Amino acid sequence: HLRRRDEQEEEDTPITRFQKYLRINTAHPNPDYSSAISFLNSQAQSIGLRSQILLLTPDKPILIVTWPGSDPSLSSILLNSHLDSVPAEPDKWDHPPFSAVRTSDGKIFARGAQDDKCIGMMFLEAIRNLRELHNFRPIRTIHLSYVPDEEIGGLDGAAKFVGSKEFEELNVGFVLDEGQASTTDEFRVFYSDRSPWNLIIRAVGTPGHGSRMYDNSAMENLMKSVEIMTRFRETQFDIVKRGWAASWEVISVNPVYLKAGIPSPSGFVMNMQPSEAEAGFDVRMPPTADPDLLKQRIADEWAPASRNMTFQITEKGPMRDHMGHPLMTSIDDSNPWWSVFKQAISAAGEKLAKPEILASTTDARFMRQKGIPTLGFSPMKNTPILCHDHNEFLQDTVYLKGIKVYESILVSLSSFNGISS
Numbered sequence: 001h002l003r004r005r006d007e008q009e010e011e012d013t014p015i016t017r018f019q020k021y022l023r024i025n026t027a028h029p030n031p032d033y034s035s036a037i038s039f040l041n042s043q044a045q046s047i048g049l050r051s052q053i054l055l056l057t058p059d060k061p062i063l064i065v066t067w068p069g070s071d072p073s074l075s076s077i078l079l080n081s082h083l084d085s086v087p088a089e090p091d092k093w094d095h096p097p098f099s100a101v102r103t104s105d106g107k108i109f110a111r112g113a114q115d116d117k118c119i120g121m122m123f124l125e126a127i128r129n130l131r132e133l134h135n136f137r138p139i140r141t142i143h144l145s146y147v148p149d150e151e152i153g154g155l156d157g158a159a160k161f162v163g164s165k166e167f168e169e170l171n172v173g174f175v176l177d178e179g180q181a182s183t184t185d186e187f188r189v190f191y192s193d194r195s196p197w198n199l200i201i202r203a204v205g206t207p208g209h210g211s212r213m214y215d216n217s218a219m220e221n222l223m224k225s226v227e228i229m230t231r232f233r234e235t236q237f238d239i240v241k242r243g244w245a246a247s248w249e250v251i252s253v254n255p256v257y258l259k260a261g262i263p264s265p266s267g268f269v270m271n272m273q274p275s276e277a278e279a280g281f282d283v284r285m286p287p288t289a290d291p292d293l294l295k296q297r298i299a300d301e302w303a304p305a306s307r308n309m310t311f312q313i314t315e316k317g318p319m320r321d322h323m324g325h326p327l328m329t330s331i332d333d334s335n336p337w338w339s340v341f342k343q344a345i346s347a348a349g350e351k352l353a354k355p356e357i358l359a360s361t362t363d364a365r366f367m368r369q370k371g372i373p374t375l376g377f378s379p380m381k382n383t384p385i386l387c388h389d390h391n392e393f394l395q396d397t398v399y400l401k402g403i404k405v406y407e408s409i410l411v412s413l414s415s416f417n418g419i420s421s
């Protein structure tokens with residue numbers, strides 16, 4: 001006999017706890033961080049873990065949960081996830097994005113189900129099982145961090161966190177942060193991110209009657225740039241389409257807004273050519289790309305002063321570590337953490353795909369900048385990639401499997417004794 005849904009959801013199980021976290025609306029622009037933190041904190045307490053809340057920015061709390069290891073002289077393991085989500089357009093979803101509905105085929109629908117509330121809860125459930133079912137005791141200390149604002153650049157989140165004295169005190173030797181779902185039977189793992197720039201180009205030009213043909217209007221100047229940038233975009237995209245490079249190996253330049261025209265009550269004035277126009281672009285660079293070369297190209301071709309153009313680049317976070325090296329975690333035997341991680345995945349009976357660079361960007365770049373080896377990993381396989389998409393969901397069995405995978409990872413990492421600091 002089928003039980004009623006509300007009866008099922010009154011139970012306290014890994015799935016209902018995941019649903020509870022998903023129902024807390026931490027989407028921008030008004031993320032409810034305080035409810036998320038108190039929920040996670042109560043979960044940590046119910047497992048018997050220590051926790052502390054950092055308020056490095058008003059209204060943007062960071063939660064740190066700690067499971068002390070038996071050898072505090074060893075560096076610790078940090079599992080990081082972000083509290084926030086991108087917004088959702090409820091009208092375009094089959095289920096309300098903060099309902100966390102589980103359909104009869106086991107799909108849990110919610111904004112954040114994949115990105116990245118799944119891992120934040122898997123961490124806690126894995127620790128709960130290791131303590132309660134397996135009576136496991138780590139040698140290295142394990143910390144969990146829950147940070148705000150990843151989706152808007154992380155400056156008041158992970159960036160401030162890694163710069164704090166509290167972070168120093170954690171003595172972190174290795175970090176796992178979020179990755180991305182895999183559509184195959186192999187898990188994906190990421191050793192670097194592309195670096196994001198926000199690029200705004202602005203044109204000024206001669207205003208005039210809408211009927212006149214003349215050179216050097218703001219719109220003409222801007223649109224020439226857009227054409228040149230579109231051609232550059234195509235050269236990069238063609239390389240990917242031909243299979244010569246992965247999407248993370250090229251520079252992406254995608255237009256995200258166009259702004260021009262003289263507003264009128266019914267829309268825009270149609271018989272005036274405006275004197276100003278601008279466009280915004282999301283630019284992503286592979287970690288090994290030369291940022292100065294791209295800056296030169298922008299100054300020479302995309303926004304040349306000769307065409308009455310100016311530009312503004314906002315670099316969203318670091319691109320190099322203190323040694324001037326690109327932010328990449330090594331994935332060869334020079335990095336013992338990599339070997340331990342790989343071995344933990346096989347011990348869980350799972351396979352890893354070839355390590356990748358993430359085409360988008362995560363908080364991992366702030367940890368890598370501190371010189372701490374950091375991998376991006378979200379154990380979701382045979383799963384469509386739905387981060388930032390409508391109808392984001394995660395299959396219940398995939399979620400439960402992820403907990404098991406983290407149990408294996410935590411046992412291996414926290415028992416690893418080979419590096420003394």
Ligand SMILES: CSCC[C@H](NC=O)C(=O)O
Nearest residue numbers: 150151153196316360361
């Ligand atoms: C500009 S930093 C923003 C980080 C964000 N992260 C996930 O989507 C991204 O756009 O990749």
Ligand SMILES: [Zn+2]
Nearest residue numbers: 115116150178
């Ligand atoms: Zn994310």
Ligand SMILES: [Zn+2]
Nearest residue numbers: 086115151387
């Ligand atoms: Zn995201």
